Amino acid sequence: MSNDAATARLAFEVVKTACSNCNLRELCLPIGLEADELKKLDELVSTRRRLKRGDHLYRAGQTFESIYAIRSGFFKTDVLIEDGRDQVTGFQMTGELLGLDGISSELHTCNAIALEDSEVCAIPFSHLEGLSREIHTLQHHFHKVMSREIVRDHGVMMLLGTMRAEERLAAFLLNLSQRFKARGYSPAEFNLRMSRDEIGSYLGLKLETVSRAFSRFQEEGLLAVHQRKVRILNTAGLRKLMTHQRG
Amino acid sequence: MSNDAATARLAFEVVKTACSNCNLRELCLPIGLEADELKKLDELVSTRRRLKRGDHLYRAGQTFESIYAIRSGFFKTDVLIEDGRDQVTGFQMTGELLGLDGISSELHTCNAIALEDSEVCAIPFSHLEGLSREIHTLQHHFHKVMSREIVRDHGVMMLLGTMRAEERLAAFLLNLSQRFKARGYSPAEFNLRMSRDEIGSYLGLKLETVSRAFSRFQEEGLLAVHQRKVRILNTAGLRKLMTHQRG
DNA sequence: ACCTTGGGTTGACGTGGATCAAACGCAGGG
Protein backbone atom coordinates (compact mmCIF):
# COMPACT_ATOMS: atom_id res chain seq x y z
CA MET A 1 0.00 0.00 0.00
CA SER A 2 1.62 3.22 -1.18
CA ASN A 3 2.01 6.02 1.33
CA ASP A 4 3.02 8.95 -0.79
CA ALA A 5 0.83 11.99 -1.09
CA ALA A 6 0.09 11.70 -4.80
CA THR A 7 -1.68 8.39 -4.58
CA ALA A 8 -3.90 9.62 -1.80
CA ARG A 9 -5.96 11.45 -4.38
CA LEU A 10 -6.66 8.37 -6.48
CA ALA A 11 -10.15 7.01 -6.35
CA PHE A 12 -9.18 3.37 -6.81
CA GLU A 13 -7.19 2.93 -3.63
CA VAL A 14 -7.75 -0.15 -1.57
CA VAL A 15 -10.47 0.38 0.98
CA LYS A 16 -9.07 1.10 4.40
CA THR A 17 -9.95 3.12 7.45
CA ALA A 18 -8.84 6.49 6.19
CA CYS A 19 -10.27 9.85 5.36
CA SER A 20 -8.24 9.97 2.20
CA ASN A 21 -10.35 7.33 0.52
CA CYS A 22 -13.62 8.02 2.24
CA ASN A 23 -16.21 9.21 -0.21
CA LEU A 24 -17.54 11.57 2.45
CA ARG A 25 -14.46 13.71 2.58
CA GLU A 26 -16.24 16.61 0.92
CA LEU A 27 -18.99 16.46 3.50
CA CYS A 28 -17.05 15.72 6.63
CA LEU A 29 -14.06 17.15 8.50
CA PRO A 30 -11.49 16.82 5.69
CA ILE A 31 -13.10 19.53 3.54
CA GLY A 32 -10.50 21.60 1.78
CA LEU A 33 -7.46 19.72 3.03
CA GLU A 34 -4.45 19.01 0.86
CA ALA A 35 -3.33 15.45 0.32
CA ASP A 36 -0.49 15.66 2.85
CA GLU A 37 -2.78 17.17 5.45
CA LEU A 38 -5.31 14.49 4.76
CA LYS A 39 -2.69 11.92 5.56
CA LYS A 40 -2.18 13.44 8.99
CA LEU A 41 -5.89 13.33 9.59
CA ASP A 42 -5.86 9.66 8.61
CA GLU A 43 -3.48 8.90 11.45
CA LEU A 44 -5.79 10.65 13.84
CA VAL A 45 -8.95 8.84 12.90
CA SER A 46 -7.71 5.60 14.30
CA THR A 47 -10.75 3.67 15.32
CA ARG A 48 -13.95 2.75 13.61
CA ARG A 49 -16.97 1.48 15.37
CA ARG A 50 -19.96 -0.44 14.06
CA LEU A 51 -23.33 -0.15 15.73
CA LYS A 52 -26.50 -2.06 15.28
CA ARG A 53 -29.85 -0.39 15.19
CA GLY A 54 -30.76 0.62 18.73
CA ASP A 55 -27.19 0.65 20.07
CA HIS A 56 -25.94 3.61 22.05
CA LEU A 57 -22.86 5.31 20.65
CA TYR A 58 -22.53 7.08 23.99
CA ARG A 59 -24.71 7.94 26.92
CA ALA A 60 -25.25 11.11 28.90
CA GLY A 61 -22.83 11.20 31.79
CA GLN A 62 -20.05 9.19 30.17
CA THR A 63 -16.70 10.92 30.00
CA PHE A 64 -16.07 12.67 26.74
CA GLU A 65 -12.99 11.72 24.79
CA SER A 66 -13.82 11.64 21.13
CA ILE A 67 -16.14 13.15 18.66
CA TYR A 68 -17.59 10.88 16.02
CA ALA A 69 -18.04 11.27 12.30
CA ILE A 70 -20.84 9.23 10.84
CA ARG A 71 -19.58 7.09 8.01
CA SER A 72 -22.85 5.39 7.33
CA GLY A 73 -26.15 5.16 9.07
CA PHE A 74 -28.48 7.39 10.98
CA PHE A 75 -28.59 8.59 14.58
CA LYS A 76 -30.69 10.48 17.03
CA THR A 77 -29.50 12.37 20.09
CA ASP A 78 -31.69 12.94 23.09
CA VAL A 79 -31.49 14.45 26.54
CA LEU A 80 -33.51 13.44 29.51
CA ILE A 81 -34.10 15.13 32.81
CA GLU A 82 -34.73 13.74 36.27
CA ASP A 83 -38.48 14.01 36.20
CA GLY A 84 -38.66 11.65 33.27
CA ARG A 85 -39.17 14.10 30.46
CA ASP A 86 -36.99 13.68 27.44
CA GLN A 87 -36.49 15.30 24.11
CA VAL A 88 -34.82 14.37 20.87
CA THR A 89 -32.35 17.18 20.16
CA GLY A 90 -31.37 16.11 16.68
CA PHE A 91 -31.14 13.52 13.93
CA GLN A 92 -27.74 13.02 12.35
CA MET A 93 -26.80 11.44 9.09
CA THR A 94 -23.76 10.52 7.03
CA GLY A 95 -20.88 12.95 7.24
CA GLU A 96 -22.19 14.77 10.29
CA LEU A 97 -20.38 14.98 13.62
CA LEU A 98 -21.63 13.69 16.95
CA GLY A 99 -20.48 14.59 20.44
CA LEU A 100 -19.71 18.31 20.21
CA ASP A 101 -21.84 18.95 23.28
CA GLY A 102 -19.42 16.94 25.41
CA ILE A 103 -16.48 19.32 25.03
CA SER A 104 -17.79 21.86 27.52
CA SER A 105 -17.92 19.64 30.59
CA GLU A 106 -15.77 16.72 29.43
CA LEU A 107 -18.93 14.64 29.86
CA HIS A 108 -21.45 13.70 27.26
CA THR A 109 -24.65 15.59 27.93
CA CYS A 110 -26.94 13.54 25.74
CA ASN A 111 -27.45 10.03 24.43
CA ALA A 112 -26.57 9.14 20.86
CA ILE A 113 -28.48 6.17 19.50
CA ALA A 114 -28.24 4.47 16.13
CA LEU A 115 -31.56 4.39 14.29
CA GLU A 116 -30.20 1.91 11.79
CA ASP A 117 -27.05 -0.18 11.55
CA SER A 118 -24.29 2.38 11.37
CA GLU A 119 -20.59 2.95 11.29
CA VAL A 120 -18.69 5.86 12.83
CA CYS A 121 -15.11 7.10 12.90
CA ALA A 122 -13.92 8.04 16.38
CA ILE A 123 -11.78 11.15 16.50
CA PRO A 124 -9.95 11.60 19.81
CA PHE A 125 -10.64 15.20 20.65
CA SER A 126 -7.26 16.10 22.10
CA HIS A 127 -5.65 14.86 18.90
CA LEU A 128 -8.05 16.91 16.86
CA GLU A 129 -7.12 20.00 18.84
CA GLY A 130 -3.46 19.18 18.34
CA LEU A 131 -3.79 18.74 14.62
CA SER A 132 -5.93 21.81 14.21
CA ARG A 133 -3.09 23.81 15.75
CA GLU A 134 -0.99 22.67 12.80
CA ILE A 135 -3.52 22.86 10.01
CA HIS A 136 -5.33 26.19 9.77
CA THR A 137 -7.85 24.83 7.32
CA LEU A 138 -8.83 22.06 9.68
CA GLN A 139 -9.05 24.42 12.61
CA HIS A 140 -11.24 26.86 10.75
CA HIS A 141 -13.44 24.15 9.34
CA PHE A 142 -13.96 22.65 12.77
CA HIS A 143 -14.98 26.03 14.13
CA LYS A 144 -17.43 26.38 11.30
CA VAL A 145 -18.94 23.02 12.08
CA MET A 146 -19.45 23.96 15.73
CA SER A 147 -20.91 27.29 14.73
CA ARG A 148 -23.22 25.61 12.26
CA GLU A 149 -24.53 23.45 15.07
CA ILE A 150 -25.36 26.59 17.03
CA VAL A 151 -27.15 28.08 14.05
CA ARG A 152 -29.07 24.86 13.55
CA ASP A 153 -30.14 24.90 17.16
CA HIS A 154 -31.38 28.47 16.78
CA GLY A 155 -33.47 27.27 13.88
CA VAL A 156 -35.00 24.57 16.05
CA MET A 157 -35.67 27.10 18.79
CA MET A 158 -37.45 29.24 16.23
CA LEU A 159 -39.47 26.26 15.11
CA LEU A 160 -40.41 25.25 18.64
CA GLY A 161 -41.12 28.77 19.75
CA THR A 162 -43.13 30.20 16.91
CA MET A 163 -44.41 27.56 14.51
CA ARG A 164 -47.56 25.54 14.64
CA ALA A 165 -47.75 21.79 14.19
CA GLU A 166 -48.06 21.60 10.40
CA GLU A 167 -45.43 24.26 9.86
CA ARG A 168 -43.04 22.32 12.05
CA LEU A 169 -43.56 19.08 10.20
CA ALA A 170 -43.18 20.81 6.85
CA ALA A 171 -39.93 22.40 7.98
CA PHE A 172 -38.71 19.06 9.24
CA LEU A 173 -39.47 17.24 6.00
CA LEU A 174 -37.92 19.94 3.84
CA ASN A 175 -34.80 19.85 5.97
CA LEU A 176 -34.50 16.09 5.63
CA SER A 177 -35.14 16.32 1.92
CA GLN A 178 -32.40 18.86 1.47
CA ARG A 179 -29.92 16.80 3.46
CA PHE A 180 -30.67 13.66 1.49
CA LYS A 181 -30.21 15.64 -1.68
CA ALA A 182 -26.82 16.90 -0.51
CA ARG A 183 -25.78 13.27 -0.13
CA GLY A 184 -26.83 12.30 -3.60
CA TYR A 185 -30.11 10.64 -2.66
CA SER A 186 -33.50 11.58 -3.95
CA PRO A 187 -34.80 14.71 -2.22
CA ALA A 188 -38.33 13.68 -3.08
CA GLU A 189 -38.53 10.13 -1.85
CA PHE A 190 -36.99 8.67 1.26
CA ASN A 191 -37.52 6.44 4.23
CA LEU A 192 -37.90 7.97 7.63
CA ARG A 193 -35.60 6.24 10.05
CA MET A 194 -37.49 7.41 13.10
CA SER A 195 -40.91 6.74 14.60
CA ARG A 196 -43.76 9.24 14.81
CA ASP A 197 -43.02 9.47 18.48
CA GLU A 198 -39.41 10.47 17.86
CA ILE A 199 -40.42 13.04 15.27
CA GLY A 200 -42.93 14.40 17.76
CA SER A 201 -40.35 14.60 20.49
CA TYR A 202 -38.01 16.53 18.21
CA LEU A 203 -40.76 18.88 17.08
CA GLY A 204 -42.33 19.37 20.49
CA LEU A 205 -45.53 17.57 19.47
CA LYS A 206 -47.35 14.40 20.43
CA LEU A 207 -47.18 11.48 18.06
CA GLU A 208 -50.91 11.73 17.32
CA THR A 209 -50.45 15.30 16.16
CA VAL A 210 -47.60 14.27 13.91
CA SER A 211 -49.70 11.47 12.46
CA ARG A 212 -52.62 13.81 11.81
CA ALA A 213 -50.37 16.34 10.12
CA PHE A 214 -49.05 13.60 7.83
CA SER A 215 -52.59 12.58 6.96
CA ARG A 216 -53.54 16.18 6.26
CA PHE A 217 -50.54 16.70 3.97
CA GLN A 218 -51.57 13.58 2.14
CA GLU A 219 -55.19 14.74 1.75
CA GLU A 220 -53.94 18.02 0.34
CA GLY A 221 -51.73 16.24 -2.17
CA LEU A 222 -48.51 17.62 -0.74
CA LEU A 223 -47.04 14.20 -0.19
CA ALA A 224 -47.65 10.48 -0.27
CA VAL A 225 -46.98 8.68 2.98
CA HIS A 226 -47.07 5.02 3.71
CA GLN A 227 -45.66 4.12 7.10
CA ARG A 228 -42.14 5.46 7.05
CA LYS A 229 -41.93 5.82 3.30
CA VAL A 230 -42.41 9.44 2.25
CA ARG A 231 -42.69 10.93 -1.22
CA ILE A 232 -42.85 14.68 -1.53
CA LEU A 233 -45.23 15.68 -4.31
CA ASN A 234 -45.28 19.43 -3.89
CA THR A 235 -42.17 20.98 -2.42
CA ALA A 236 -43.30 24.52 -3.14
CA GLY A 237 -46.56 23.84 -1.36
CA LEU A 238 -44.74 22.57 1.69
CA ARG A 239 -42.44 25.54 1.68
CA LYS A 240 -45.32 27.94 1.40
CA LEU A 241 -47.15 26.23 4.23
CA MET A 242 -44.05 26.44 6.38
CA THR A 243 -43.57 30.15 5.83
CA HIS A 244 -47.21 30.93 6.04
CA GLN A 245 -48.37 33.52 8.48
CA ARG A 246 -50.52 32.12 11.21
CA GLY A 247 -54.26 32.78 10.98
CA MET B 1 3.07 52.12 31.74
CA SER B 2 5.07 48.98 32.40
CA ASN B 3 4.88 46.19 29.89
CA ASP B 4 6.64 43.37 31.64
CA ALA B 5 4.84 40.18 32.49
CA ALA B 6 5.11 40.45 36.25
CA THR B 7 3.13 43.64 36.60
CA ALA B 8 0.32 42.24 34.53
CA ARG B 9 -0.81 40.34 37.61
CA LEU B 10 -1.09 43.42 39.79
CA ALA B 11 -4.56 44.63 40.61
CA PHE B 12 -3.64 48.31 40.86
CA GLU B 13 -2.59 48.87 37.27
CA VAL B 14 -3.93 51.88 35.48
CA VAL B 15 -7.17 51.13 33.77
CA LYS B 16 -6.68 50.42 30.10
CA THR B 17 -8.23 48.30 27.42
CA ALA B 18 -6.69 45.00 28.38
CA CYS B 19 -7.74 41.59 29.53
CA SER B 20 -4.92 41.59 32.06
CA ASN B 21 -6.64 44.13 34.24
CA CYS B 22 -10.22 43.28 33.43
CA ASN B 23 -12.02 41.98 36.47
CA LEU B 24 -13.90 39.58 34.23
CA ARG B 25 -10.88 37.57 33.29
CA GLU B 26 -12.02 34.62 35.37
CA LEU B 27 -15.36 34.62 33.61
CA CYS B 28 -14.35 35.40 30.06
CA LEU B 29 -11.90 34.10 27.48
CA PRO B 30 -8.70 34.54 29.52
CA ILE B 31 -9.58 31.77 31.99
CA GLY B 32 -6.52 29.85 33.00
CA LEU B 33 -4.00 31.85 31.00
CA GLU B 34 -0.53 32.69 32.31
CA ALA B 35 0.54 36.32 32.54
CA ASP B 36 2.61 36.21 29.37
CA GLU B 37 -0.22 34.57 27.45
CA LEU B 38 -2.58 37.16 28.80
CA LYS B 39 -0.38 39.84 27.34
CA LYS B 40 -0.72 38.31 23.90
CA LEU B 41 -4.47 38.27 24.30
CA ASP B 42 -4.34 41.95 25.24
CA GLU B 43 -2.81 42.78 21.90
CA LEU B 44 -5.59 40.93 20.17
CA VAL B 45 -8.48 42.62 21.93
CA SER B 46 -7.77 45.90 20.26
CA THR B 47 -11.06 47.71 20.11
CA ARG B 48 -13.71 48.50 22.60
CA ARG B 49 -17.15 49.63 21.71
CA ARG B 50 -19.76 51.43 23.77
CA LEU B 51 -23.43 51.00 23.02
CA LYS B 52 -26.45 52.78 24.28
CA ARG B 53 -29.60 50.96 25.22
CA GLY B 54 -31.35 49.89 22.03
CA ASP B 55 -28.26 50.00 19.82
CA HIS B 56 -27.42 47.08 17.57
CA LEU B 57 -24.03 45.52 18.11
CA TYR B 58 -24.49 43.74 14.80
CA ARG B 59 -27.33 42.76 12.53
CA ALA B 60 -28.25 39.56 10.76
CA GLY B 61 -26.66 39.56 7.33
CA GLN B 62 -23.63 41.69 8.15
CA THR B 63 -20.29 40.09 7.44
CA PHE B 64 -18.76 38.39 10.43
CA GLU B 65 -15.33 39.50 11.51
CA SER B 66 -15.17 39.57 15.26
CA ILE B 67 -16.71 37.96 18.24
CA TYR B 68 -17.52 40.20 21.18
CA ALA B 69 -16.96 39.82 24.90
CA ILE B 70 -19.37 41.76 27.05
CA ARG B 71 -17.49 43.95 29.47
CA SER B 72 -20.56 45.53 30.97
CA GLY B 73 -24.22 45.62 30.14
CA PHE B 74 -26.86 43.28 28.90
CA PHE B 75 -27.84 42.05 25.45
CA LYS B 76 -30.41 40.05 23.62
CA THR B 77 -29.98 38.19 20.35
CA ASP B 78 -32.86 37.52 18.02
CA VAL B 79 -33.50 35.97 14.66
CA LEU B 80 -36.27 36.89 12.31
CA ILE B 81 -37.62 35.17 9.27
CA GLU B 82 -39.18 36.53 6.10
CA ASP B 83 -42.78 36.15 7.14
CA GLY B 84 -42.26 38.52 10.04
CA ARG B 85 -41.95 36.04 12.88
CA ASP B 86 -39.06 36.54 15.21
CA GLN B 87 -37.67 34.95 18.28
CA VAL B 88 -35.24 35.96 20.98
CA THR B 89 -32.56 33.27 21.01
CA GLY B 90 -30.75 34.40 24.13
CA PHE B 91 -29.93 37.01 26.72
CA GLN B 92 -26.26 37.67 27.35
CA MET B 93 -24.57 39.32 30.27
CA THR B 94 -21.15 40.39 31.47
CA GLY B 95 -18.31 38.05 30.52
CA GLU B 96 -20.30 36.16 27.90
CA LEU B 97 -19.42 36.01 24.21
CA LEU B 98 -21.54 37.22 21.33
CA GLY B 99 -21.31 36.34 17.66
CA LEU B 100 -20.35 32.66 17.66
CA ASP B 101 -23.18 31.93 15.26
CA GLY B 102 -21.48 34.01 12.58
CA ILE B 103 -18.46 31.75 12.15
CA SER B 104 -20.26 29.14 10.09
CA SER B 105 -21.28 31.32 7.17
CA GLU B 106 -19.03 34.35 7.73
CA LEU B 107 -22.25 36.29 8.14
CA HIS B 108 -24.05 37.14 11.33
CA THR B 109 -27.23 35.11 11.51
CA CYS B 110 -28.95 37.09 14.22
CA ASN B 111 -29.24 40.58 15.64
CA ALA B 112 -27.49 41.54 18.86
CA ILE B 113 -29.11 44.42 20.68
CA ALA B 114 -28.07 46.17 23.88
CA LEU B 115 -30.81 46.13 26.51
CA GLU B 116 -28.95 48.70 28.58
CA ASP B 117 -25.93 50.90 28.03
CA SER B 118 -23.12 48.46 27.46
CA GLU B 119 -19.51 48.03 26.57
CA VAL B 120 -17.95 45.20 24.58
CA CYS B 121 -14.48 44.10 23.55
CA ALA B 122 -14.19 43.20 19.89
CA ILE B 123 -12.02 40.17 19.20
CA PRO B 124 -11.11 39.77 15.53
CA PHE B 125 -11.85 36.14 14.87
CA SER B 126 -8.95 35.37 12.58
CA HIS B 127 -6.59 36.70 15.26
CA LEU B 128 -8.28 34.56 17.85
CA GLU B 129 -7.77 31.50 15.67
CA GLY B 130 -4.16 32.47 15.21
CA LEU B 131 -3.53 32.92 18.88
CA SER B 132 -5.35 29.75 19.83
CA ARG B 133 -2.94 27.88 17.58
CA GLU B 134 -0.19 29.11 19.89
CA ILE B 135 -1.89 28.84 23.24
CA HIS B 136 -3.43 25.43 23.94
CA THR B 137 -5.28 26.69 26.98
CA LEU B 138 -6.96 29.41 24.98
CA GLN B 139 -7.85 27.02 22.19
CA HIS B 140 -9.36 24.52 24.54
CA HIS B 141 -11.23 27.13 26.49
CA PHE B 142 -12.68 28.59 23.32
CA HIS B 143 -13.88 25.16 22.25
CA LYS B 144 -15.50 24.72 25.62
CA VAL B 145 -17.29 28.03 25.27
CA MET B 146 -18.69 27.04 21.89
CA SER B 147 -19.71 23.67 23.21
CA ARG B 148 -21.37 25.25 26.22
CA GLU B 149 -23.44 27.34 23.86
CA ILE B 150 -24.62 24.16 22.16
CA VAL B 151 -25.52 22.60 25.50
CA ARG B 152 -27.37 25.76 26.50
CA ASP B 153 -29.34 25.65 23.28
CA HIS B 154 -30.29 22.05 23.96
CA GLY B 155 -31.61 23.18 27.31
CA VAL B 156 -33.74 25.80 25.62
CA MET B 157 -35.01 23.22 23.13
CA MET B 158 -35.98 21.03 26.06
CA LEU B 159 -37.74 23.94 27.68
CA LEU B 160 -39.62 24.89 24.52
CA GLY B 161 -40.45 21.33 23.61
CA THR B 162 -41.59 19.84 26.88
CA MET B 163 -42.30 22.46 29.54
CA ARG B 164 -45.47 24.33 30.25
CA ALA B 165 -45.69 28.08 30.75
CA GLU B 166 -45.01 28.30 34.48
CA GLU B 167 -42.23 25.76 34.32
CA ARG B 168 -40.57 27.76 31.57
CA LEU B 169 -40.71 30.98 33.51
CA ALA B 170 -39.41 29.30 36.66
CA ALA B 171 -36.50 27.83 34.72
CA PHE B 172 -35.79 31.21 33.20
CA LEU B 173 -35.76 33.03 36.52
CA LEU B 174 -33.59 30.40 38.21
CA ASN B 175 -31.14 30.60 35.34
CA LEU B 176 -30.92 34.39 35.59
CA SER B 177 -30.56 34.16 39.35
CA GLN B 178 -27.69 31.73 39.06
CA ARG B 179 -25.90 33.87 36.50
CA PHE B 180 -26.24 37.00 38.61
CA LYS B 181 -24.90 35.06 41.55
CA ALA B 182 -21.88 33.93 39.54
CA ARG B 183 -21.13 37.60 38.92
CA GLY B 184 -21.28 38.56 42.55
CA TYR B 185 -24.74 40.07 42.49
CA SER B 186 -27.65 38.99 44.60
CA PRO B 187 -29.23 35.82 43.26
CA ALA B 188 -32.47 36.71 45.00
CA GLU B 189 -33.11 40.23 43.88
CA PHE B 190 -32.50 41.74 40.48
CA ASN B 191 -33.87 43.91 37.76
CA LEU B 192 -35.05 42.35 34.58
CA ARG B 193 -33.52 44.14 31.64
CA MET B 194 -36.09 42.87 29.19
CA SER B 195 -39.80 43.38 28.61
CA ARG B 196 -42.50 40.77 29.15
CA ASP B 197 -42.73 40.54 25.40
CA GLU B 198 -39.03 39.70 25.08
CA ILE B 199 -39.25 37.11 27.83
CA GLY B 200 -42.26 35.63 26.07
CA SER B 201 -40.45 35.52 22.76
CA TYR B 202 -37.53 33.71 24.35
CA LEU B 203 -39.80 31.24 26.15
CA GLY B 204 -42.18 30.66 23.26
CA LEU B 205 -45.08 32.34 25.06
CA LYS B 206 -47.20 35.44 24.60
CA LEU B 207 -46.55 38.37 26.87
CA GLU B 208 -49.94 37.97 28.55
CA THR B 209 -49.06 34.44 29.53
CA VAL B 210 -45.76 35.60 31.00
CA SER B 211 -47.55 38.31 32.94
CA ARG B 212 -50.09 35.85 34.31
CA ALA B 213 -47.38 33.44 35.36
CA PHE B 214 -45.63 36.25 37.23
CA SER B 215 -48.86 37.12 39.00
CA ARG B 216 -49.44 33.51 39.90
CA PHE B 217 -45.94 33.13 41.35
CA GLN B 218 -46.59 36.22 43.40
CA GLU B 219 -49.93 34.92 44.68
CA GLU B 220 -48.24 31.70 45.71
CA GLY B 221 -45.54 33.59 47.58
CA LEU B 222 -42.74 32.34 45.36
CA LEU B 223 -41.60 35.81 44.47
CA ALA B 224 -42.30 39.50 44.73
CA VAL B 225 -42.58 41.31 41.42
CA HIS B 226 -42.99 44.96 40.77
CA GLN B 227 -42.55 45.93 37.15
CA ARG B 228 -39.10 44.69 36.24
CA LYS B 229 -37.90 44.37 39.80
CA VAL B 230 -37.95 40.73 40.93
CA ARG B 231 -37.26 39.26 44.33
CA ILE B 232 -37.18 35.51 44.67
CA LEU B 233 -38.72 34.44 47.96
CA ASN B 234 -38.72 30.68 47.56
CA THR B 235 -36.03 29.24 45.33
CA ALA B 236 -36.80 25.68 46.31
CA GLY B 237 -40.43 26.21 45.44
CA LEU B 238 -39.52 27.52 42.02
CA ARG B 239 -37.17 24.65 41.43
CA LYS B 240 -39.78 22.14 42.44
CA LEU B 241 -42.34 23.77 40.19
CA MET B 242 -39.89 23.65 37.30
CA THR B 243 -39.11 19.98 37.71
CA HIS B 244 -42.67 19.06 38.41
CA GLN B 245 -44.26 16.37 36.35
CA ARG B 246 -47.13 17.66 34.34
CA GLY B 247 -50.63 16.90 35.60
C1' DA C 1 -53.32 -19.77 9.40
C1' DC C 2 -53.26 -17.84 13.71
C1' DC C 3 -51.62 -14.97 17.39
C1' DT C 4 -48.76 -11.44 19.17
C1' DT C 5 -46.51 -7.13 19.21
C1' DG C 6 -45.56 -2.50 18.29
C1' DG C 7 -46.05 1.24 15.47
C1' DG C 8 -49.57 4.06 13.17
C1' DT C 9 -54.20 6.07 12.37
C1' DT C 10 -58.48 8.08 13.64
C1' DG C 11 -62.21 9.89 16.56
C1' DA C 12 -64.26 12.31 20.71
C1' DC C 13 -63.34 15.29 24.14
C1' DG C 14 -60.67 18.42 27.42
C1' DT C 15 -57.51 22.20 28.36
C1' DG C 16 -53.53 25.42 28.38
C1' DG C 17 -52.31 29.14 26.35
C1' DA C 18 -53.49 32.41 22.38
C1' DT C 19 -56.40 36.05 21.16
C1' DC C 20 -59.17 39.96 21.77
C1' DA C 21 -60.26 43.70 24.61
C1' DA C 22 -60.25 46.87 28.33
C1' DA C 23 -58.19 49.20 32.01
C1' DC C 24 -54.18 50.39 34.80
C1' DG C 25 -49.88 52.77 36.18
C1' DC C 26 -45.61 54.76 35.64
C1' DA C 27 -42.58 58.09 32.97
C1' DG C 28 -41.72 61.95 30.21
C1' DG C 29 -43.28 66.42 28.31
C1' DG C 30 -45.78 70.61 28.14
Next chain:
DNA sequence: CCCTGCGTTTGATCCACGTCAACCCAAGGT
Protein backbone atom coordinates in the same frame (compact mmCIF):
# COMPACT_ATOMS: atom_id res chain seq x y z
C1' DC D 1 -50.84 69.76 37.14
C1' DC D 2 -52.65 67.14 33.24
C1' DC D 3 -51.84 64.79 29.04
C1' DT D 4 -49.95 61.17 26.30
C1' DG D 5 -47.90 56.76 25.42
C1' DC D 6 -46.06 52.43 26.29
C1' DG D 7 -45.55 48.47 28.98
C1' DT D 8 -48.20 45.69 31.97
C1' DT D 9 -52.14 43.52 34.13
C1' DT D 10 -56.47 41.25 34.08
C1' DG D 11 -60.75 39.29 32.20
C1' DA D 12 -63.58 36.69 28.62
C1' DT D 13 -63.54 33.77 24.90
C1' DC D 14 -61.51 30.68 21.45
C1' DC D 15 -58.91 27.06 19.34
C1' DA D 16 -54.84 24.06 18.42
C1' DC D 17 -53.05 20.53 20.34
C1' DG D 18 -53.01 17.10 24.10
C1' DT D 19 -55.34 13.20 26.10
C1' DC D 20 -57.75 9.01 26.11
C1' DA D 21 -59.33 5.25 23.72
C1' DA D 22 -60.47 2.23 19.96
C1' DC D 23 -58.87 0.23 15.97
C1' DC D 24 -55.77 -0.96 12.04
C1' DC D 25 -51.89 -2.97 9.78
C1' DA D 26 -47.33 -5.15 8.91
C1' DA D 27 -43.88 -8.24 10.52
C1' DG D 28 -42.35 -12.14 13.00
C1' DG D 29 -43.08 -16.39 15.66
C1' DT D 30 -45.41 -20.87 16.25
